[in-house]
Amino acid sequence: FRSHYPFSLSSHPPAMRTLTPLSLLLLFSLLSPSTGELPGTWELLVPDAGIASMHTAVTHFNTVVLLDRTDIGPSRLRLPANLCRRHRNRPNATDLNPDCYAHSALFDPATNKIRPLIIHTDTWCSSGQFLPDGTLLQTGGDLDGWKKI
Secondary structure (H helix, E strand, O other), X not given: OOOOOOOOHHHOOHHHHHHHHHHHHHHHHHHOOOHHHOOOOOOOOOOOOOOOOOXXXXXXXXXXXXXXXXXXXXXXOEOOOOOOEOOOOOOOHHHOOOEOEOOEEEEEOOXXXXXXXXXXXXXXXXXXXXXXXXXXXXXXXXXXXXXXO
């Protein structure tokens, strides 16, 4: 630490060491715009999407993909008949085997409609990216989502 700095930070009086962070905080608060000057507004489009979105991705179709984890119990959105998923590596996961609840959904802001999507593995700790053609590629995840695309 000392080899990079020609002075010792601990040699300054305690008041001087706290003065700099406080001065910076004051400077940023004075320079930041007030709430009234900020552009944009928020509007609640759907009171309940049925899932708690952990990952949210806006697609090039002007729809929104919502992804939640799969191992914390039922959501408020059911999957269509015969599309239940099985917890492959966790037969006792929250006693939902088979799991007939959606843990992913597609939201269409033009119609304010939510459509359940099925995901086959847990997206907790996963990563998403869009490919050049607009495809959403979600990789990885927890437990049964490990090493999955």
